[in-house]
Structure formats: C-alpha cells, structure tokens
Amino acid sequence: MTEIDRTGTPLIEMRNMAKAFGGIRAVDDVTVNLFPGEVVGVLGHNGAGKSVLMKMLSGALPRDSGDIYVNGQLAEIDNPRDARNYQIETIYQYLALADNLDAASNLFLGRELVTPMGLVDDAQMEAETRKIMGRLTPNFRRFNTPVAGLSGGQRQSVAISRAVYFNAKILIMDEPTAALGVEETRMVAELIDELKKQGIGIFLIDHDIHQVKALCDRASVMKNGKLVGTVEVDKVTEDDLLGMIILGKKPEHLAA
Amino acid sequence: MAETLDEPTRVQKRNFFAALELDTRLLGMIGAFIVLCLVFNVLTDGRFLTPRNIFNLTIQTVSVAIMATGMVFVIVTRNIDLSVGSLLATCSAIMAMTQTLIMPQWLGLGLEHPAIAPVAILVGLLSGMIIGAFHGWLIGYLTIPAFIVTLGGLFVWRNVAWHLTGGQTIGPLDQNFQLFGGINGTLGETWSWVFGALAVVASLYGLMSARRAKVRHDFPVKPMWAELTIGGIITAAILGFIWTLNSYQIPTRRLERMFEARGEVMPEGFTTGYGLPISVLVLIVVAIVMTVVAQRTRLGRYIFAFGGNPEAAQLSGIRTRALTVRVFMIVGALCAISAVVASARQTFHSNDIGTLDELRVIAAAVIGGTALAGGVGTIYGAILGALIMQSLQSGMAMVGVDAPYQNIVVGIVLVLAVYIDILYRKRTGS
Ligand SMILES: Nc1ncnc2c1ncn2[C@@H]1O[C@H](COP(=O)(O)OP(=O)(O)OP(=O)(O)O)[C@@H](O)[C@H]1O
Ligand SMILES: [Mg+2]
Numbered sequence: 001m002t003e004i005d006r007t008g009t010p011l012i013e014m015r016n017m018a019k020a021f022g023g024i025r026a027v028d029d030v031t032v033n034l035f036p037g038e039v040v041g042v043l044g045h046n047g048a049g050k051s052v053l054m055k056m057l058s059g060a061l062p063r064d065s066g067d068i069y070v071n072g073q074l075a076e077i078d079n080p081r082d083a084r085n086y087q088i089e090t091i092y093q094y095l096a097l098a099d100n101l102d103a104a105s106n107l108f109l110g111r112e113l114v115t116p117m118g119l120v121d122d123a124q125m126e127a128e129t130r131k132i133m134g135r136l137t138p139n140f141r142r143f144n145t146p147v148a149g150l151s152g153g154q155r156q157s158v159a160i161s162r163a164v165y166f167n168a169k170i171l172i173m174d175e176p177t178a179a180l181g182v183e184e185t186r187m188v189a190e191l192i193d194e195l196k197k198q199g200i201g202i203f204l205i206d207h208d209i210h211q212v213k214a215l216c217d218r219a220s221v222m223k224n225g226k227l228v229g230t231v232e233v234d235k236v237t238e239d240d241l242l243g244m245i246i247l248g249k250k251p252e253h254l255a256a
Numbered sequence: 257m258a259e260t261l262d263e264p265t266r267v268q269k270r271n272f273f274a275a276l277e278l279d280t281r282l283l284g285m286i287g288a289f290i291v292l293c294l295v296f297n298v299l300t301d302g303r304f305l306t307p308r309n310i311f312n313l314t315i316q317t318v319s320v321a322i323m324a325t326g327m328v329f330v331i332v333t334r335n336i337d338l339s340v341g342s343l344l345a346t347c348s349a350i351m352a353m354t355q356t357l358i359m360p361q362w363l364g365l366g367l368e369h370p371a372i373a374p375v376a377i378l379v380g381l382l383s384g385m386i387i388g389a390f391h392g393w394l395i396g397y398l399t400i401p402a403f404i405v406t407l408g409g410l411f412v413w414r415n416v417a418w419h420l421t422g423g424q425t426i427g428p429l430d431q432n433f434q435l436f437g438g439i440n441g442t443l444g445e446t447w448s449w450v451f452g453a454l455a456v457v458a459s460l461y462g463l464m465s466a467r468r469a470k471v472r473h474d475f476p477v478k479p480m481w482a483e484l485t486i487g488g489i490i491t492a493a494i495l496g497f498i499w500t501l502n503s504y505q506i507p508t509r510r511l512e513r514m515f516e517a518r519g520e521v522m523p524e525g526f527t528t529g530y531g532l533p534i535s536v537l538v539l540i541v542v543a544i545v546m547t548v549v550a551q552r553t554r555l556g557r558y559i560f561a562f563g564g565n566p567e568a569a570q571l572s573g574i575r576t577r578a579l580t581v582r583v584f585m586i587v588g589a590l591c592a593i594s595a596v597v598a599s600a601r602q603t604f605h606s607n608d609i610g611t612l613d614e615l616r617v618i619a620a621a622v623i624g625g626t627a628l629a630g631g632v633g634t635i636y637g638a639i640l641g642a643l644i645m646q647s648l649q650s651g652m653a654m655v656g657v658d659a660p661y662q663n664i665v666v667g668i669v670l671v672l673a674v675y676i677d678i679l680y681r682k683r684t685g686s
Binding site: 058060079080081084090092096097098099100101105106109110111112114118119120122123124126127146 | 469470472473475548552553554557558560561562563564565567568569570571572573574631632
C-alpha cells in the first residue's frame with residue numbers, strides 16, 4: 001500500500017463532534033480526519049456511534065456540537081444538500097433508495113438531468129446510468145423496473161454508482177459490502193482502490209477486520225460513542241484491532 | 257392434442273400484447289369499464305350508450321375527476337385529503353359572492369360584465385391554493401397528520417362556505433361563468449372536430465418523439481407495427497369520442513332561441529350537435545398538465561420518490577416539507593377548478609355543493625390504482641376510476657335502482673376493486 005502524505009491539510013477534519021439522543025451519547029467528543037487518497041476505516045461494536053458520526057458529516061443528522069473542516073475551511077453542513085455541495089457523497093447502511101423508482105431515477109434523485117424545457121430527461125439519465133453501472137455490474141439489465149425488484153447487491157450498485165457519477169471528493173461508505181456477494185465485494189474493493197488513486201478520501205464503515213486490513217490506510221475505532229483511537233492498519237495486527245473494538249484499549253506498543 | 261395446438265397460440269397472444277407494452281392494469285380497467293357499459297346498455301334497452309347519455313356521463317364525471325387527479329399526488333405521498341368536498345364548497349361560495357355581490361354591486365360593474373367570470377375564477381383559484389397550502393403547512397411543517405388536518409378542514413370549510421353566503425343559495429351565476437358547466441357551454445361540431453384532429457396529431461407526435469428519443473440512445477423499441485397499432489387505437493378513440501358528442505343533437509327549440517339571441521332566424525330544417533363540452537375540455541387540459549407534472553417534472557419525480565421512501569427522498573436533498581405544501585396547494589387549485597365546473601353546472605351556488613365528494617374522489621383514485629401505502633398511482637387511472645364510479649351510479653339510476661342501494665353497490669365495488677388490485681399486484685410481483 002502506498003504511503004499517504006499526511007503533512008498537508010486534511011480533506012476532512014471533524015473536531016469534537018457530539019450527538020446525544022435523549023440520555024444516550026451516541027457520539028461523544030470524537031475527532032477524526034481524512035486525507036486525499038486515503039481510506040479510513042471506522043470501526044466499533046453495534047451501536048458504537050459509527051453511523052451517527054457519519055450522518056453528521058453527510059448532513060442527515062444535525063450535530064449538538066463540533067466543527068467540520070473541509071480542506072481546512074470551516075464548513076456549514078446542516079442538511080444533505082450542503083454536504084453534496086461540498087462533494088461529500090454517502091452510501092447509507094440502510095439503502096436510501098426509493099423502491100418504486102427505477103435505477104436511473106434513483107441515481108439522479110435530487111439532481112435530475114433536464115431538457116432545455118426544464119422537463120426531466122429520462123432517456124439521457126438512463127443512458128448515463130447504463131454507462132456508469134456497466135462499470136460496476138456489467139450484467140445489469142433491469143434499467144426500467146423499480147429497484148424494489150432488484151437484489152441487495154444490485155441496489156447497492158445503484159447507490160455506489162450515484163456517488164461515483166457525481167464526482168465525490170469525499171465518500172462515506174456505511175457497510176457497503178454487507179449485502180454483496182463475493183464477486184461484487186471484490187468489485188467494490190477494486191473500485192475503492194481506483195477512487196483512492198484519483199485522490200478521493202473515503203470513510204469506510206466495516207465489521208470485517210480482514211477487509212479493513214486490506215482496504216484501509218488507517219482505522220478509527222469507536223466504543224460507546226467515544227473514540228478509542230486512530231491507528232495505521234499496517235502497524236497493528238487484527239488482534240490489536242479487535243482488542244480496541246471489544247476492550248476499548250489502544251495496543252500497548254502504540255499507546256505511548 | 258388440443259393442448260399442444262393451444263399452447264403456441266396462447267404464447268403468441270401473450271407476445272402480441274407484450275409487444276404493445278401496454279399497462280395491463282390499465283387494460284383491465286378499460287375492459288371492466290366496457291363490460292359495465294355493455295351490461296347497462298342491455299339492461300336499459302340501449303339507452304345507456306346513446307350520445308345523449310354518454311354526453312351526460314362525461315359532464316357528470318368532470319368535477320370528481322379533476323379533484324381525483326390531485327388526490328393521486330396526495331395519496332402517493334402517503335397522505336389523505338378528506339376536505340376536498342368542503343374546500344370545493346368554500347371556493348364555490350367565494351366565486352358566487354364575487355360574481356353576484358362584490359363585483360356587480362360593491363365595485364359597481366353591474367351583472368354580466370365581461371370581467372366578472374375571469375376575475376371570479378381567479379379569486380376562486382387563489383383561495384383554493386391558499387387554503388390548500390395552509391393545509392400543507394400544517395401537515396409538512398407542524399407535522400400534524402394529514403388525516404386530522406383535513407378532517408378538521410372537512411368541518412371548517414363546509415361551514416365557512418355557509419357563513420360566506422349566509423346560508424343562502426346564490427344564483428343565477430354569470431352567463432360566461434356558466435359556460436364551464438357542461439351543457440351550457442360546448443364547442444359545437446366544427447370546433448370539436450378541430451380539437452379532435454389536433455389531439456390526434458399531438459398524440460401521434462408524442463408517440464413518435466418518444467420512439468425517436470429511445471432510438472437516439474440505442475434503447476430497445478417496440479416493433480413498428482405495435483407502434484402503429486397503438487397510434488391507430490388512440491386515433492379511433494379520440495375521433496370516436498368526438499363523433500359521439502357531436503351526434504347529440506341540440507333540440508330545435510333551444511337552437512331557435514340561440515339564433516334569436518344573435519338576432520338571426522334559424523334556417524328551416526337546421527340541426528347541429530352539442531360537441532365537446534368546455535368542462536370536458538378543462539378536464540382534458542388538467543389531465544395533460546397533471547400527467548406531465550407526474551412523469552416529466554422534478555416535482556413529480558420527488559412526489560413519487562417521497563411516496564416510495566420518505567427518508568431516501570430527504571437524504572437525496574429533497575425539501576420534503578415544502579413538497580407537502582406544494583402537493584396540497586395543487587389539490588386546492590384543483591378543488592377551485594372543480595368548484596367552477598360544479599357550480600356552473602347547477603347555474604347557482606348551494607350549501608350542499610360537493611357534499612361527500614371527498615369520498616367519491618378518494619374512491620376514484622383508489623379504484624384507479626393509487627396505492628394507499630404510497631408511491632404508486634397514475635393520473636389516467638384516477639380519471640378512469642371516476643368515470644367507472646359515475647357510470648355505475650348513473651347506470652343503476654337508469655335501471656331504476658334506488659339511491660340507497662346504489663350506494664351499497666358502490667361501496668362493495670370499491671372494496672372489491674382494491675382486492676382485485678392486491679391480487680393483481682401479487683401475481684405480477686409489482
Ligand atoms: N435516530 C436515532 N434516534 C435515537 N437514537 C439513535 C438514533 N440513531 C442512532 N441512535 C442511537 O445512537 C447509538 C449509535 O448508533 P449508530 O447507528 O451510530 O451505531 P453504529 O455504530 O452505526 O452501529 P451498527 O454497527 O449496528 O450499524 C445507538 O445507541 C443508537 O440506538
Ligand atoms: Mg451503523
């Protein structure tokens with residue numbers, strides 16, 4: 001894995017992020033960052049606060065406190081539209097697709113291509129969808145059926161294609177391969193590598209330690225809403241990572 | 257042996273319909289409608305399918321059908337609107353007062369001033385939109401359930417209408433305004449044919465340009481013969497409809513009066529048909545606009561996306577609360593248009609105008625295939641639903657079924673239609 005240059009300004013920096021639901025501190029004073037071309041794994045047990053942290057970055061949840069910096073500039077992200085304007089794209093854990101619409105309508109939802117008369121240009125959108133989805137799932141044919149009729153993996157490809165098509169600079173992937181087969185998982189891994197090369201920064205939430213080791217440069221581990229620590233995955237073992245997730249302890253050789 | 261012979265033809269038949277790529281649900285509804293008409297025609301000894309009755313059927317359907325197109329949007333976004341009948345009454349009252357009191361007396365324009373009808377309609381439209389937007393705001397921004405907001409609206413607006421008119425029947429309405437009522441305003445034979453021809457040209461052009469867009473992007477297209485078949489059916493339907501309406505002859509005495517009004521004498525033996533009622537023209541325009549909104553605009557796309565998955569719509573950056581306001585504003589506008597048609601048809605405003613329309617409108621949308629779970633529905637389905645309901649009711653009336661029994665049948669048909677729809681969706685897996 002190529003070395004990531006972390007001397008410049010990070011693509012994303014989230015400082016002292018916090019969010020509570022009633023009495024539950026879902027995210028409690030968490031600071032993480034992300035550099036261009038880097039994949040940062042966000043790890044933790046179920047309910048650790050990974051999704052909530054990422055939803056604050058994608059504008060889906062308002063935060064209680066904390067600041068988000070994009071390229072070193074304080075960013076105003078209060079809703080999903082703001083995040084999109086910063087070229088932050090999200091692939092949600094629970095697939096955020098409208099089941100009754102077809103792949104193209106979902107891919108372009110909120111950013112439809114229109115004809116000069118201002119009407120949605122379905123033919124053009126379908127053509128673009130065919131192009132972009134051809135890269136991810138070459139066998140995909142069901143462009144004109146509602147996505148409710150697609151498999152979990154095909155639906156996931158729609159979500160991933162959407163992020164790729166709109167030139168994300170920052171990509172948030174919340175368990176992107178959870179619904180995928182072996183072959184599709186491999187393709188997502190390849191895609192992640194390709195996006196890395198283009199200088200895109202990726203936050204990847206994943207429960208598969210093996211995959212984290214293979215795909216990520218660094219890993220930020222959370223437990224009960226708090227950040228346990230951030231480590232470079234090459235410098236720790238899988239057992240070290242598991243220890244962080246389960247016990248909430250940083251490995252001793254890095255703890256100092 | 258019989259089976260081996262049957263199978264291929266059956267497959268071929270399926271291919272024939274598959275090649276047409278028609279909405280099978282729509283076909284089913286049209287089939288049911290045709291059967292309904294034929295049965296009533298037999299039961300009434302041929303009185304049901306006369307030009308006169310078809311003419312009456314269409315003008316009776318218009319008001320509910322217009323509102324039903326808006327109800328589709330409401331139900332697709334997982335809401336309901338119980339207030340449309342009352343809102344119609346309030347719009348009707350406001351327009352009646354505008355044209356009989358405010359403009360002629362307060363503004364001193366006198367009765368039958370040419371500005372009265374357009375201004376009254378404009379005022380009605382604005383009122384409908386403001387009230388609708390207010391409902392939408394209560395639902396979208398204050399998150400009060402639509403059922404409650406519009407149930408409240410059902411009580412409030414019915415009685416606001418009563419208050420505005422002091423409980424009086426207001427009429428007669430302005431002559432120009434009455435043109436929107438149906439029989440008092442028709443295009444006549446020539447203009448009906450012109451309209452029919454334009455409609456044919458427009459639909460054929462639409463079919464052709466849709467095909468061309470597909471070819472341009474190398475998408476699969478229907479075989480040419482299928483395209484031509486559909487074009488032929490549409491042409492025949494439009495021209496057949498116009499021909500039927502033109503065949504309903506204006507009674508001689510009424511014609512004589514029309515000539516007299518123009519200071520002319522009617523030539524001996526002169527006859528002419530009514531042609532397309534202006535109210536039906538209004539419905540056609542509403543249907544086209546609403547269909548374009550549903551299928552070809554961002555607003556429509558967002559309405560359906562929200563119905564399919566509200567969270568996904570919001571995460572995609574759609575302003576979902578504003579969307580709710582817009583949907584109810586559209587319904588408000590449509591209620592006002594229906595109020596024009598309904599009050600013009602009666603030639604006066606009455607307290608009970610639009611009573612129970614909310615139920616007819618919801619039933620029309622649902623019979624037309626709008627799913628209460630949200631995300632699914634078509635404009636043409638709702639209009640066809642309204643037509644089926646009206647045919648059922650008129651047909652039974654002609655056969656001599658008493659009103660209470662009519663309502664029993666309509667209620668059963670509503671439930672049955674939804675059940676058949678559920679079975680259909682299960683089978684097609686959609
Ligand atoms: N919308 C919400 N309302 C109330 N509580 C919430 C909400 N979203 C998350 N929480 C709570 O916040 C905590 C963190 O949830 P989060 O979804 O971030 O977990 P996670 O780390 O993504 O877990 P998983 O691995 O299971 O996806 C949990 O205790 C959860 O119950
Ligand atoms: Mg999660």
